[in-house]
Amino acid sequence: MMGIGTYNHHTAPEARNTNMGVGYDVPEGVDIRGRYDQEYAKILTKDALQFVADLQREFRNLIKYAMECRREAKRRYNQGGLPGFDPATRYIREGEWTCAPVPPAVADRRVEITGPVERKMIINALNSGAKVFMADFEDALSPSWENLIRGQVNLKDAVDGTISFHDKARDRIYKLNHQTAKLFVRPRGWHLPEAHFLIDGEPATGCLVDFGLYFYHNYAVFRRNQGAGFGPFFYLPKMEHSREAKIWNCVFERAENMAGIERGSIRATVLIETLPAVFQMDEILYELRDHSVGLNCGRWDYIFSYVKTFQAHPDRLLPDRVQVGMAQHFMRSYSDLLIRTCHRRNVHAMGGMAAQIPIRDDPKANEAAIELVRKDKQREVKAGHDGTWAAHPGLIPACMEVFTNNMGNSPNQIQSMKREDAAYLTEEDLLQRPGGVRTLEGLRLNTRVGIQYLAAWLTGAGSVPLYNLMEDAATAEISRVQNWQWLKYGAELDGDGLGIRVSAELFGRVVEEEMGRIEREVGKEKFKGGMYKEACKHFTRQCTAPILDDFLTLDAYNNIVRHHPKGSSRL
Incomplete structure (x- = not known):
């Protein structure tokens, strides 16, 4: 975890809740260090905070152990070691098990849009025409007190279907359309603390705060839809090992028991965005097999992880970042193995982010950018991916066209693109040094x-x-x-x-x-x-x-x- 001991808890008095005067009604052992707001108090209820605290107390030792295992792995890599497939779990990789069937509500995920949990963003993303909107508490969100808790308010209104936004500058009111994208939520990674929430004197684990508050305030809606495959749905980031997936699985089971909903109601897609995790894909799906709906190629973080993993290996310097694309052998191998692994286990293999955005003041440059997106999505769908990510609603028509032209009426390619050729990919394929120049x-x-x-x-x-x-x-x-x-x-x-x-x-x-x-x-x-x-x-x-x-x-x-x-x- 981070050295948050350097965080000064004695900031402005209004940033602390000492249960003296006006403040949040908190359970024993919980301290809220963010400003009081009546609307926030509807999210930070005593029962919701108790649920978060219960999760923290039940799983904190497992989380600390998992983080120590990460540090131990880093020490091995820094001493010259390489990540690879674990011989002890070969039986899982070679077994013929499958994950629970994909719910019909999210069988078709051909284009997904992502963005922070900001109110107008949520409405526009749900109305964008994408199949899925991933509301992000992680990489697309700066974790200020306002952003985090306002985001929970916004998501609760979105789940209820009551969310609206009045843009006073444009005098325009934004509301949800009749048909909207399916909502997935991405909490933060295991390594990130939440310094605004102290539980038994320690900062809470950020993802348990994100997950716990969202789940607690919306599970009644999920319970009404029990058995219909309507979720809730999540994206899980930054994992490095299946032991971290196992903790998530236990968190999901704990939440389902609390809410009285069927086991397997919660479904999650795991982002494979760290180099160690590519050697753990089968194991990660195995741990989450009752709760999984697939894996995603988080390619930008994956490139970052390649450098971080090999930080003590001077023979593995990357070329300019613009040259580290999916044409690089280690990146293409990663994508192909992910597709093969997911389809063998009967879940989605999701493609990566199209980071381009529309260039409104230059039609020629805009068309060139859209053409880059088309080529990237053509590569993904031909390789066997079941869907892809877009960073902006202006990219959705181009992405949708490419996937629809190749997939037709089929909601996904799980059965039609098994990619058995990827079974022969080796550790060397996944670790091959990228080529290119440094400028x-x-x-x-x-x-x-x-x-x-x-x-x-x-x-x-x-x-x-x-x-x-x-x-x-x-x-x-x-x-x-x-x-x-x-x-x-x-x-x-x-x-x-x-x-x-x-x-x-x-x-x-x-x-x-x-x-x-x-x-x-x-x-x-x-x-x-x-x-x-x-x-x-x-x-x-x-x-x-x-x-x-x-x-x-x-x-x-x-x-x-x-x-x-x-x-x-x-x-």
Whole structure:
């Protein structure tokens, strides 16, 4: 977990709930350290907080053990070890078991849209024409108190079907259409704490807060739909081992028992977005087999994880991040094995994110961007994926057209694309070094994107459009760890920087020049009013640290809990 002992609990008095005067009605051992709001109090009820506390107390030791196992694995990799298939679980990989049947309500997931739990975003995403909307408490959300609890309010209204939003600037009211996307919710990863919730004197596990509050306030709706396959549905991020999936399975069973709904009502898709997890896909599905609806290629985080896993391996330096696409052998192998694994177990194999966004002021550039999306989605559907992700509603028609043209009336390709050829993929295929060049422009782009994303994150925005792409924590992580890797090993640059090695001096000059460019691009007033200098300080420190931090946002999290920024909106 992060070093949240550095978080100053003695911030403004209104940020604490001591049960003296006006405050939340909390159960024994629970302390809420966020401002009081009557609307929030409808979410932070005593019973809901008790449910979260019960989950925390029941599973915290298992979570701590799982995190220690992660650290032990990292020590092995840093000593020269490589991730691989576990001989002890070969019987699971070779067994003929399958997961529970996919519920008819989510059999067709050919296009999914993702975004933060901001109110207008939720309405527009549910109305977007996508089959699924993944409401995100993780990479697309800056975890401020306001964003987290307001997000729970918004999701409760969405589940109830009562959500609306009045855009006063446009004098327009947003409401749900008659037909909407299926709602999936992504809680945070196991490693992230929630410093606004103390349980028995310790910060709660962020994902248990996200899951617990959402499930508790909406399970009555799920219970009414019991047996109809209407969920609830989740996406589970950042896992590295099946033991982490087993904890989730136990959490789901505990929640189903509490709510009095049938076992297997809760369904989840796991993002395979860490390098160790690609060797655990069968095992992860096995642990969640009553609650699984598949796996997803979280490709941006997967690239980040490749660098993080091999941080002590100077022979595995990545080329410029724009060159690490699905054509790279290790990325294509990862996708093919995921499809084969999911279809063998009769669940969905979901494709990755199309990060492009519409370019409204340049029709020619916009068409070129859409064509890139089409080609990427054509590759996915031909490989056997059952659906894909889009970052913006403007991409949904192009994605939908490609998948529909190839799949026709079939809701998915589970039975028609078994990909038995992927059975022969080896550890070497999944670990093959990526080819390409490293350039000074790549270093500059990493720096410019990383600083701008972190500046936005510190002020409450978890997803940010930059240079015609939607950046979130995953893509910003690639920028950070690639800079760190190149600096650590003095990578030699190709192209215009031929013969130049990345050094502290070169990086310092690049940071200074890119900060100047950012100021010119965003304007002096916005630059002065933003948190660009603070972001630059965090980003530079992490890129030059002797030891790689596990996550970009952990170091910056202490700033978040001291602010109450507005949430992000990108639709």
